[in-house]
Every structure is written in structure tokens, then in C-alpha cells.
Amino acid sequence: MAMPLASETSHTVRKTLEFVQHHRLAKGDRLPSERELSERFGVARSSVREALAVLDAMRITERKPKSGIFLRNAVEDGGLDALVLQADLGLAFDPQVTRDVTEARIICEGRALQLACQRRSDADLAKLHGLLDSYAALIEAGGNPADADVDFHLAMVAASQNRILVRTLTPLMLMSRRWRQRYFQSAEICRRSLDDHRAFVAAIEARDEAAVATLVRRHVQTAAADVRALAEQGGAPPTETA
Incomplete structure (x- = not known):
């Protein structure tokens, strides 16, 4: 990377x-x-x-x-x-690239979490529950969960036992690191993110592949809409997704 x-x-x-x-x-x-x-x-x-x-x-x-x-x-x-570099430098993406990144994340993370439902181990579940508890404690303390959010999503993908999917999703997540701290300054976004993470863990634990696919789509599309709204307020670039 x-x-x-x-x-x-x-x-x-x-x-x-x-x-x-x-x-x-x-x-x-x-x-x-x-x-x-x-x-x-x-x-x-x-x-x-x-x-x-x-x-x-x-x-x-x-x-x-x-x-x-x-x-x-x-x-x-x-x-x-190259796209991670472009994001780090604050250079705007072509609108089609923005759309493509959102679609790619939904496709790749959705499939990864379906595999996680099939393959997750007890150790994977223990790690996810630990990260979830830490995430909740951080939000309760008024902290910013930007980095913890990336760690949590990549841990879910890692439960697929497919290293290539982890390596594919990592840059897609890193493309948003420039503004992620700003995005998670919203208490409402933090609370909603925590609720989504709890739902993710419950679905993976229940091996509910349909549920995780729906959750990924809703989670990523909602984040993309939030970013567009922030961009209109001058709060974040309109070219990345959380």
C-alpha cells in the first residue's frame, strides 16, 4: 500500500x-x-x-x-x-471513480462477509466482540472512532480467511483516511456506526449471509450519502466513502 x-x-x-x-x-x-x-x-x-x-x-x-x-x-x-495516494494528497476524484469505489466496496466487502459467515472461527468472533466492546467504550468516552472503524471492518473481512480480499479492501478503506476523523466528529454518525457494527457481528455469528449482504449495501450507501452532504457544507471532499 x-x-x-x-x-x-x-x-x-x-x-x-x-x-x-x-x-x-x-x-x-x-x-x-x-x-x-x-x-x-x-x-x-x-x-x-x-x-x-x-x-x-x-x-x-x-x-x-x-x-x-x-x-x-x-x-x-x-x-x-495510486488512488490512495491521490486521496492522501487531497486531489479530487473523477465522479465515476467515486461511484466505482462505492460499488467495488459493496461487492467486495459484501462477498467477503458472506464468506466470513461460512468460515469464521471462534477466534474471529472473539476478536470482533473485543473490537466491538472497544469501539463502544471509545464512543461512550467521546473519542473519535475513525481508526477503530477501519480496524473493525478489516477484521470482519479477515474472518473470510481470504487474504486477497483483505488486501483488496485495505486500500479501499485507506482512501478515506484523510477526512475520516472529521466524518466521525458527528455523534449521530458514531452511534449509527456502532449499531451497524453490532448488527454485522450478530449476522456473522448467526451465519446469516443474506443479512450481511444487505447490511453492507445499506452501510456503504448511507456513508456515501453522508459524505455528499458534508461536501455540500464544505466539510469533506465529495470523493470518498466511509
């Missing part, structure tokens, strides 16, 4: 992607040289070099010997790590 970047490298990555978006560069288009980017962004060439190494690793740009730097893929056409 995407790793945290040094501040100047992060700044340069952001400026490079903004340049690509502003100039509507397409796959195969040539970017300015390292020197030109350094002068344009007002940063050291070493920072440009590090930023391009990040973008190269994510298959967004590529260097061709004696030819220059070229756009390999649009950010949206790269891997999930």
Missing part, C-alpha cells in the same frame, strides 16, 4: 499530478524535464527526482532514456495504491 511521503516529496507529487490534470495530459504525453519541473514548482531537483520515482513505482509516469518523462497512465487508470 502507499507509504507516507516526506513533506517536500509529497508537495512535489501533488504539484506534478495537478500539472497533469490542469494540462489534461493523456497517456503517452511528455512531461517537462526534471529541471523544468524544479523551476516551475520552486523545489530542488532531488525532490522532483524522488516524486517521479514514486509516480514511476505506481505506473503513472515512466522515463524513456534520451527521450524524457512520459505519462504512462492517468491516476485513475493506475492501481489502487
Whole structure:
């Protein structure tokens, strides 16, 4: 998954992607040289070099010997790590990407929790109940459950005993970490989230596959609607789901 970047490298990555978006560069288009980017962004060439190494690793740009730097893929056409990076940098997603992320999460998490109903072990249930108790205590104490929410959802997915599903859902969850703390400042959202988590655990414990599929769909769609409402109030980007 995407790793945290040094501040100047992060700044340069952001400026490079903004340049690509502003100039509507397409796959195969040539970017300015390292020197030109350094002068344009007002940063050291070493920072440009590090930023391009990040973008190269994510298959967004590529260097061709004696030819220059070229756009390999649009950010949206790269891997999930590229979308996590875009979210971390606060760059807006295409509306279709937002829709696609919501659909992908419903499909992947829904299927993962159906498998969890079939395969969950006593140890899985004990972990989920422990996380649920901690989640409830955190909310009762007035804390922000943003990180605990991610841990809980990934623990449910892990109960599917399918590591690829865990690795697929992890970046989809991380795409929302930039604003998640703000989202969970709402006491109403915290309470509703806790109620949903209790329902999830009960359904997995009862091996009720139909119930978990319905819960995932409602949970994700409701969160997406909340985000849109927050965005209209200027409280969060309209491009992520909780």
C-alpha cells in the first residue's frame, strides 16, 4: 500500500499530478524535464527526482532514456495504491471513480462477509466482540472512532480467511483516511456506526449471509450519502466513502 511521503516529496507529487490534470495530459504525453519541473514548482531537483520515482513505482509516469518523462497512465487508470495516494494528497476524484469505489466496496466487502459467515472461527468472533466492546467504550468516552472503524471492518473481512480480499479492501478503506476523523466528529454518525457494527457481528455469528449482504449495501450507501452532504457544507471532499 502507499507509504507516507516526506513533506517536500509529497508537495512535489501533488504539484506534478495537478500539472497533469490542469494540462489534461493523456497517456503517452511528455512531461517537462526534471529541471523544468524544479523551476516551475520552486523545489530542488532531488525532490522532483524522488516524486517521479514514486509516480514511476505506481505506473503513472515512466522515463524513456534520451527521450524524457512520459505519462504512462492517468491516476485513475493506475492501481489502487495510486488512488490512495491521490486521496492522501487531497486531489479530487473523477465522479465515476467515486461511484466505482462505492460499488467495488459493496461487492467486495459484501462477498467477503458472506464468506466470513461460512468460515469464521471462534477466534474471529472473539476478536470482533473485543473490537466491538472497544469501539463502544471509545464512543461512550467521546473519542473519535475513525481508526477503530477501519480496524473493525478489516477484521470482519479477515474472518473470510481470504487474504486477497483483505488486501483488496485495505486500500479501499485507506482512501478515506484523510477526512475520516472529521466524518466521525458527528455523534449521530458514531452511534449509527456502532449499531451497524453490532448488527454485522450478530449476522456473522448467526451465519446469516443474506443479512450481511444487505447490511453492507445499506452501510456503504448511507456513508456515501453522508459524505455528499458534508461536501455540500464544505466539510469533506465529495470523493470518498466511509
